[in-house]
Amino acid sequence: MLAICILCVSAGLTQVQKPSDLKFPPLKYDPPNPRDFRTEFASGLRGYIQEDHSLPLFNISAIINFGDLYVPRDKQGLDSVMSETLIDGGTKTKEGTVIKERIEFLGGSLSFRADERTSTLSLSILSKDADEGLDIFFDVLMNPEFREAPLNLAKVRLIQRLRQANDQPSEILSREYERLIYGDHPLTWQPDKTTYESIAGADLKAIHAQYFFPKNIILAASGDFNKSKLKAKIDKIVANWQNKKVTIPSFSKKFPEPEPGVYFIQKSINQGYISLGHLGIEETNPDYFAVQVMNFVLGGGSFTSRIVTKVRSDEGLAYNTGSRFRYHWGYPGTFSGYVQTKSSTVGYAISLIIKEFNRIRKEPVSDDEMETAINYYLESFSNSFESPQATMSTFANLEMTGKPMDYYNTYRDKIKSVTKANVQKVANKYIRPDKAAIMIVGDFEPCNKGEDQWPGPLDKLGKVHMVKLKDPMTGKEMK
Amino acid sequence: MKRTLVLLFTLVAFASLITAAEIKLDVKEHVLSNGMKILMVQKPGVPRVVCHIYYKVGSINEHPGITGLAHLHEHMMFKGTEMMGVTDYEKDDAINKKIDELINKIYREKFWKADGGEKEKIAQWQKEYDELVKAEKQYIIKDDLWTLYMKNGGTGLNASTGNETTGYYVTLPSNKVELQMLLESDRMLNAYFREFYSEKDVVMEERRLSENRPGFLFNEQVDAAFYAASPYHWSVLGWMDDLQKVTKADLIDFHNRFYVPNNAVAIYVGDLDPQNIIQMAEKYFGRIPKGPDMEPIRTYEPPQYSEKRMYGEGPAPTSLQMMFHTPQEGHPDVPALSILADVLGSGGGGGRGRFRGRERGGTGRLYKTLVEEKQMAVSVSARSRSQWYVGAFQFNATPRIDKNIQPEDLEKEIWVEIEKIMKEGVTSEEIQRAKNRFEATFIRSLASTRGLARRVGAAELHRGWRSILTDFDDIKNVTNDDIIRVTAEYFVKDNSLTAIYRRKMSRQRGRIQ
Numbered sequence: 001m002l003a004i005c006i007l008c009v010s011a012g013l014t015q016v017q018k019p020s021d022l023k024f025p026p027l028k029y030d031p032p033n034p035r036d037f038r039t040e041f042a043s044g045l046r047g048y049i050q051e052d053h054s055l056p057l058f059n060i061s062a063i064i065n066f067g068d069l070y071v072p073r074d075k076q077g078l079d080s081v082m083s084e085t086l087i088d089g090g091t092k093t094k095e096g097t098v099i100k101e102r103i104e105f106l107g108g109s110l111s112f113r114a115d116e117r118t119s120t121l122s123l124s125i126l127s128k129d130a131d132e133g134l135d136i137f138f139d140v141l142m143n144p145e146f147r148e149a150p151l152n153l154a155k156v157r158l159i160q161r162l163r164q165a166n167d168q169p170s171e172i173l174s175r176e177y178e179r180l181i182y183g184d185h186p187l188t189w190q191p192d193k194t195t196y197e198s199i200a201g202a203d204l205k206a207i208h209a210q211y212f213f214p215k216n217i218i219l220a221a222s223g224d225f226n227k228s229k230l231k232a233k234i235d236k237i238v239a240n241w242q243n244k245k246v247t248i249p250s251f252s253k254k255f256p257e258p259e260p261g262v263y264f265i266q267k268s269i270n271q272g273y274i275s276l277g278h279l280g281i282e283e284t285n286p287d288y289f290a291v292q293v294m295n296f297v298l299g300g301g302s303f304t305s306r307i308v309t310k311v312r313s314d315e316g317l318a319y320n321t322g323s324r325f326r327y328h329w330g331y332p333g334t335f336s337g338y339v340q341t342k343s344s345t346v347g348y349a350i351s352l353i354i355k356e357f358n359r360i361r362k363e364p365v366s367d368d369e370m371e372t373a374i375n376y377y378l379e380s381f382s383n384s385f386e387s388p389q390a391t392m393s394t395f396a397n398l399e400m401t402g403k404p405m406d407y408y409n410t411y412r413d414k415i416k417s418v419t420k421a422n423v424q425k426v427a428n429k430y431i432r433p434d435k436a437a438i439m440i441v442g443d444f445e446p447c448n449k450g451e452d453q454w455p456g457p458l459d460k461l462g463k464v465h466m467v468k469l470k471d472p473m474t475g476k477e478m479k
Numbered sequence: 480m481k482r483t484l485v486l487l488f489t490l491v492a493f494a495s496l497i498t499a500a501e502i503k504l505d506v507k508e509h510v511l512s513n514g515m516k517i518l519m520v521q522k523p524g525v526p527r528v529v530c531h532i533y534y535k536v537g538s539i540n541e542h543p544g545i546t547g548l549a550h551l552h553e554h555m556m557f558k559g560t561e562m563m564g565v566t567d568y569e570k571d572d573a574i575n576k577k578i579d580e581l582i583n584k585i586y587r588e589k590f591w592k593a594d595g596g597e598k599e600k601i602a603q604w605q606k607e608y609d610e611l612v613k614a615e616k617q618y619i620i621k622d623d624l625w626t627l628y629m630k631n632g633g634t635g636l637n638a639s640t641g642n643e644t645t646g647y648y649v650t651l652p653s654n655k656v657e658l659q660m661l662l663e664s665d666r667m668l669n670a671y672f673r674e675f676y677s678e679k680d681v682v683m684e685e686r687r688l689s690e691n692r693p694g695f696l697f698n699e700q701v702d703a704a705f706y707a708a709s710p711y712h713w714s715v716l717g718w719m720d721d722l723q724k725v726t727k728a729d730l731i732d733f734h735n736r737f738y739v740p741n742n743a744v745a746i747y748v749g750d751l752d753p754q755n756i757i758q759m760a761e762k763y764f765g766r767i768p769k770g771p772d773m774e775p776i777r778t779y780e781p782p783q784y785s786e787k788r789m790y791g792e793g794p795a796p797t798s799l800q801m802m803f804h805t806p807q808e809g810h811p812d813v814p815a816l817s818i819l820a821d822v823l824g825s826g827g828g829g830g831r832g833r834f835r836g837r838e839r840g841g842t843g844r845l846y847k848t849l850v851e852e853k854q855m856a857v858s859v860s861a862r863s864r865s866q867w868y869v870g871a872f873q874f875n876a877t878p879r880i881d882k883n884i885q886p887e888d889l890e891k892e893i894w895v896e897i898e899k900i901m902k903e904g905v906t907s908e909e910i911q912r913a914k915n916r917f918e919a920t921f922i923r924s925l926a927s928t929r930g931l932a933r934r935v936g937a938a939e940l941h942r943g944w945r946s947i948l949t950d951f952d953d954i955k956n957v958t959n960d961d962i963i964r965v966t967a968e969y970f971v972k973d974n975s976l977t978a979i980y981r982r983k984m985s986r987q988r989g990r991i992q
Contacts, residue, residue, distance in 0.1 A: 018562055019627055019661060027654040029526055054522075055926055097851075101842045105912045107919025126919055153851065156881065160857045163982075164796055167693045269691045271684070302636070303557070303622035304629050313621055316680030319688055340688055372630045379632020379652055382525045386928065 029382045031408045034395040039219075039227075042235040044243060046399065047219030048392040051227050058130040058223040059389045060123050062141050063396045066211035067117040069186050070249055074198065077158060077191025078207060079114035081199050084154035086112040086121070089146040089204075091139045096150050099136055108133055110140070116187075117329050118400060120393075127224035131233070138237045141217075144208055146201040155196050162193065165472035169273045169441045170340075172265060176467060177275045177439050180263055181334055183256040192475040213244045218400055220392035253331060255279060261462030263439045264447075265469060272346035272442030276353065277336035278435045283327045284403075289414045290422040291325060291430060296373040297365050297423070298356060298431075299323025299337060304372050306356050307337060317341045317349045323356075329401050335430060343446035348454035350438060350461060357433045364420045377415045384408075438462065504925070506935060506944055507753045509760065513769040514741025517760045518935060518944065520748040522928055528749035529635070529650045529928045530659040533936040536737035537643040538717070539710040539776050539868070545729050547717015550640040551682050552733055556647065557624060557638070558678065560669040563662070564623040568671075571618035574611055575673055579727050581608050582676060590724050612677075619673060624662055631655050635929055640715055643867045644937050650929070653750045660763035663745070667738050668767050675727055683723070686716045694795030694980065701978045704787055705802050709780045711869050739770025746936040748928045780804060780869050787976040792983040798877050799886035800978040801893060803969050805863065805870035809942050812968065814953040815961035816863040816872055821913035822905045822962075823896065824861025824874070842912075844905075849876070849892055855884045859893075867941050872969060886979045897970045904959040917954050 016022055037048040068079035087110055090096035103110045108125035121141055125133035166172055179188045221230065257278075281291060292300075299307035299322035311321040321339040337353040385391045398407055438461055440447060450456035458464050468477045507519040538549050558564060565571045585604050588596035628636050628649050635650040649659055689695045699714055706712045745764065747756050783804060806812055824843045849856040859876040874893050878884040924930050935944045 016657075016661060019658060022657055022661065024654045024657070027526055027652055029652075055922055057922060057926065097842070097847075101912075104842045105908075105915060107915040107917075109919075109923075124923060126922065149851075153854070156854075156879070157857050160796075160877075160879070160881065167794055167796075169691055271687050271691055273691075301629065303625040309621045312681055313674070314616075314677070316677030317684070319681055319685035341684060342687060372626055376629045376632065379630075379655075380634045381632075382527055382652070383632075383634045383650065386525050386527065387926070 031381070031411075032385055032391060033409065034398060034405050037392060037395060038399075039231055041214070041219075041231065042239045043214040043241045045214035045217060045219065045234070045238050045241075047221060047234075048395040048399075049219070049227055049230065050222045050388045050392055051225060052222045052388040053224050056127045056224050058123075058125050058127045058133060058221075058225055060134070060137060060219060060221040060223075061389075061393055061396075062121045062137075063218050063220065063393070063400055064119045064121070064212055065117070065216045065246075065248065065400060066119050066207070067115050069117050069251070070211070071186075071207075073186075073189055074195060075203055076189050076195040078199050078203060079119075080158055080191065081151070081154055081196070082119075082204055082207065083112055083114050084158065085146050085151050085204065086144050087140055088150040088154065089144055089201075090150070091143040091145055093143070094139065096147065099140065103133075103136065106133070110136070112140075118397070130223070130225060134233060134237070138234075141212065142238075142241060144204075146204040146208075148201060151199075151201055151204075155199065158191075159193055159196050159473075162191070162196075162472040165190075166469055169267055169269055169271075172267070172469065173273045173275055173439060173441045176263075176265060176441075176469075177336065178334065180258050180437055180439060180467075181255065181279055183258075185255065186251050187328065187331065190470075190472070190475065193473045194475075210244065210247065214238055214241050215243045216246055218396040220389065220396040222388035222392050255332075257435065258437045259463065259465075260435055260437060262458050262464040263437055263467050264444055264458070264464055265439070265441045265467045266444050267441050268443050269441075270443070271340050271342050272440045272447050273340045274346065274350060274438065274440050274442075275336040275338045276350060276436050276438040277323075277334060278432060278437060280325045280327070280333040280335040281430060282332050283329070283401075287422075287426045287429070290418045290426045292377070293370070293373045293415065293418045294360065294365075294423045294427050294430075295323055295325055296376065297369045298360050298427070299353075300325075301373060301376065304369075304376075306360070307339075307353055310352050310356060311339055311341075311349055315348075315352070317345050317352075321349070321353075323353075343443050344449065344451040345454070346440060346442060346447040347450040347456055347458055347461065351454055354433050354436070354461075357431050357436070360427045361424070361431060361433075364424050367420075370420055370423070374415055374418065378412050381412055439467075504935075504948060509753075509757045511740065511760065511765045513765065513767055515760075515764050515767070516744045516939060517757060517764070518744060518746040518939060519751060519753045519756050520746070520931060520935065521751060521753065522749050522931075524750060526653040526750050527650055528653050528656050528747050528751050529932045530648075530656060530663075531746050531929075531932045531936050532647045532663050533744045533746070533940055534645045534737060535643070535742045535773065535940040536645050537641045538713065538715045539642050540737065541710060541713070541717070543713075544721060545717075545725055545733070546713040546721040547682065547686075547715070548721070548725055548729060548733055549645060550715050550717065551679065551722065551725065552730055553638050553640045553645050553647075554678050554682055555672045555675060555730060556666055556670055557622065558671070558673050558675075559620070559623055560665050560671050562665060562669065563627075564620050564673065565618055565671070566620060567618050571615060571673065572671075574615045574618070578608060578611050578615070578676070581611065583726065586724065586726065608676075615673070624666070627658070627662070631658055642711060642715060644940055646933065646936070648929070648932075650749075656747065656751070656756065657759050657763075660759045664763040664767060667740065667743070667764075670734055670738070672727060672730055672734075675730065679722060679725070682716075683719065686719060686722065689716060693793065694798075697791040697793060697795070697978070697980055700791070701789055701800060701802075701976065704789055705804075705871070705976045706780060706869065707783075709778050709869055710776055711780070711866070736770075737773075740764055740767045741769050742773055744936050744939045746932045746939075748932045748935075776868055783974055786972040789976065789978040790980075791978070792981045795980065795982060796877055797880055797886060797981045798875065798979075799889050800976075800980075801874040801890065802976045802978075803872045803971075804974050805865060805872045805969050807868050807870050808865040809946065809950075810865070810870070811953075812961075812965045813863070813865045813870065814950070815957045815965040816865075816870075816969070817917070817954060818910060818913045818957045819900070819905070819962050819966065820861045820863035820872065821916060822909045823900075824859070844896060844909075845874075845876075845893065848896065849889065853892070854882065855879055855892065856889055859889065886981075890977060890979075897966060901963065901966045901970070904963045907959070910957065910959065910962070914955055914957075917951065921951055 039047045039049045071078045088096040106129045110123050112121045123137045182188045299305045311317050318339045318341045323337045327333040339349045341349045448456045448458050471478045509517040632652050633649045638647045845859040849859045857877040863872045876889045938944045
């Protein structure tokens with residue numbers, strides 16, 4: 001090592017020896033301001049538009065305030081059927097196959113997906129075909145026809161997919177964990193064969209009529225175009241598009257508190273898939289920023305975080321472990337510690353995670369941990385604005401969910417102002433090991449037996465409830 | 480870990496602007512005197528730079544006994560160096576050496592003796608091992624490199640191992656690229672493998688995660704049967720036996736052989752100044768001595784001679800796979816096979832792993848015929864994938880079990896479509912559509928800085944980054960005659976493996992490892 005350094009110096013090429021010797025030139029970054037891109041179109045349609053001439057591409061998305069949460073119980077799965085048929089079902093003047101073939105011939109991509117409370121129709125096409133693409137895009141958005149043949153095909157394929165609902169342990173865990181925390185609520189309702197079969201073209205058209213109108217949609221567009229010309233074109237297309245009265249359903253925010261303890265789902269696999277925790281917070285909660293920093297230290301900051309260091313790095317118990325706060329627009333999200341580990345170390349891994357839950361409540365985090373977490377959020381901030389299209393979508397979502405327009409402008413200051421005391425306070429408030437439900441998908445016998453470091457049984461962690469899976473086809477408990 | 484130092488520094492930097500159709504790919508190149516290549520793509524925008532390093536090493540450089548080592552080694556590259564991840568290098572090194580000696584004794588007892596060795600002896604050594612591990616902890620700084628990157632705003636922080644390449648990724652603020660140069664050159668030169676044995680456990684957990692994905696174990700066997708001789712026979716994860724028995728000596732040998740500058744490419748994409756990058760690269764990577772030249776793999780896939788068929792059952796959906804051997808990337812038949820895959824299988828959904836298709840839609844022939852018209856399949860797709868030394872054309876289909884359609888029925892239908900193409904070829908519109916799609920997909924791929932880095936960097940390791948553009952030109956020249964010719968050439972039963980899998984709900988897994 002030494003010889004090499006001397007030679008390098010003599011060649012006039014010095015390099016620093018350790019990271020702390022590095023001196024970085026200053027870098028100032030101001031995030032883009034949503035107001036610079038906000039555009040109001042005819043009929044009250046809104047959008048965020050950015051010219052970007054780096055590649056000959058045109059990208060546009062429509063974000064619609066509609067999602068599976070708004071679907072009535074007896075029509076569960078309607079959002080999935082709509083995802084499959086908004087394009088494939090054609091429009092008033094064109095069959096779905098004609099639309100798909102044309103888009104594919106142009107090398108474009110047109111897709112639609114319905115999520116929890118928003119849906120997105122997206123088009124990406126070469127800018128030379130932008131006009132034709134734009135016409136197809138709005139035809140699909142405004143005039144879908146949900147023709148019978150593609151509708152029936154979509155239902156058959158979705159019903160077939162239902163059969164796979166209990167195949168993947170990770171899928172079972174995330175679905176059943178939410179069911180445990182939210183109970184019987186629109187957030188956890190699932191489609192079955194009957195609800196899929198009951199969905200008719202008329203249902204889809206009714207839902208489309210109810211939610212797809214200009215004032216309930218925000219556009220995001222970027223690419224190689226002239227903004228004012230694009231605006232003129234869109235204005236012309238949507239000029240006669242009628243608005244409706246917004247009727248967004250509201251639902252209870254009261255959720256049952258599941259009894260703390262173990263909730264076990266039997267599956268013959270060689271690992272246990274585990275989530276443990278309880279209800280989380282809403283994104284609009286003023287403690288949000290402190291919670292982000294706290295969870296970064298606890299288990300959200302990948303290898304820098306305590307749970308990953310302990311469970312993965314120190315003990316080699318898992319490939320995938322950590323903690324997370326999940327968010328739902330308008331509802332408190334969930335908090336969970338998670339790990340997948342071989343059956344015999346399930347109890348041990350859980351005990352280590354609970355220890356970390358308790359530690360972050362009892363002891364203040366270290367200066368180093370604070371510095372790493374806060375610097376990460378500050379220094380990586382510009383990453384969110386790397387892609388113009390993603391940035392426009394981010395701004396559209398900001399407006400859709402009613403967050404303040406200066407959200408990103410004030411973001412770094414809010415992160416900077418989080419203190420060690422805040423972190424400990426929110427840890428005590430939002431992490432409650434005494435209320436944690438521990439859900440395990442795995443093979444009961446070896447999980448329950450444990451091993452030397454943590455011999456079972458699992459009821460040392462609390463009362464063990466055996467959870468029966470539902471038959472995805474009928475929605476009834478399996479025998 | 481000693482390497483010879485080469486004292487000659489040459490500074491050869493030149494810009495290369497290559498245009499395919501209207502597509503510009505402006506890659507600047509610089510080669511260090513130790514053979515390491517530095518590539519740069521300027522992309523103004525946010526003040527960040529994607530920093531990737533690719534090594535020409537993957538699971539194909541392994542052999543039975545050390546399968547999975549390329550990937551395990553990638554994990555170990557995060558365990559520190561002489562400078563990183565440790566408070567007192569000498570003291571830590573002393574403990575580590577003792578740990579290795581103990582584990583070697585355990586492995587010889589446990590794995591070399593037919594009866595699994597003397598349990599008490601092993602337990603005693605295991606106890607001593609546990610104590611040493613505990614003692615070592617005081618000197619270890621956990622995930623030092625990872626933390627340092629994150630503290631400096633590193634995103635996209637990761638590494639990945641494939642059949643042919645291994646990559647190390649971070650995106651940093653544009654004023655902090657020097658940090659990557661320091662840390663990456665340091666771990667190429669001075670990697671120190673502490674906590675090896677607990678990391679083996681992590682990798683075994685990673686393998687178990689895959690095993691618990693329905694269908695994985697069957698598909699692993701399908702690949703092993705399809706690739707009989709070449710090192711594509713085993714998966715990147717490796718066999719569990721090898722993961723258990725692989726030693727520290729194997730790891731060090733692997734590192735010294737493949738982690739040399741002449742076997743690496745560093746690529747930077749983003750808001751950067753090429754001269755500045757070159758200067759820093761000379762400083763940090765230029766100090767590393769050149770290693771020996773690398774021999775390409777020896778064993779290609781021999782001709783198959785007879786049809787292969789496999790049957791399996793388990794907890795995944797009933798499905799059909801048909802695989803055909805095709806040439807490696809760069810072969811003149813590959814572009815026609817790519818167009819054919821698009822014409823047959825576009826948007827058909829299904830597939831698995833690297834062959835996974837899009838979920839729905841579909842204007843490909845197979846989707847139209849089997850999903851829409853005949854209503855025999857839920858999904859059907861075709862993919863052509865050529866790798867460095869082998870190629871495969873693969874069909875995946877899921878039958879309509881509600882109509883009692885069997886995988887064998889779909890197999891017959893797919894052959895009907897293949898034979899039709901052997902006779903008549905495809906339409907000029909289908910060819911044009913496929914070409915348009917390749918062009919647009921290519922342009923879209925240039926929009927992502929990370930995707931661009933990955934594509935250019937990995938291509939540079941084998942046929943040079945310009946192959947991305949020449950491959951694209953070759954696609955544009957494909958004719959119907961080419962398609963008819965390659966269909967007749969490769970879609971032959973003796974060149975194929977057909978795998979049929981049926982769902983069986985109540986399945987007892989074997990011994991838990």
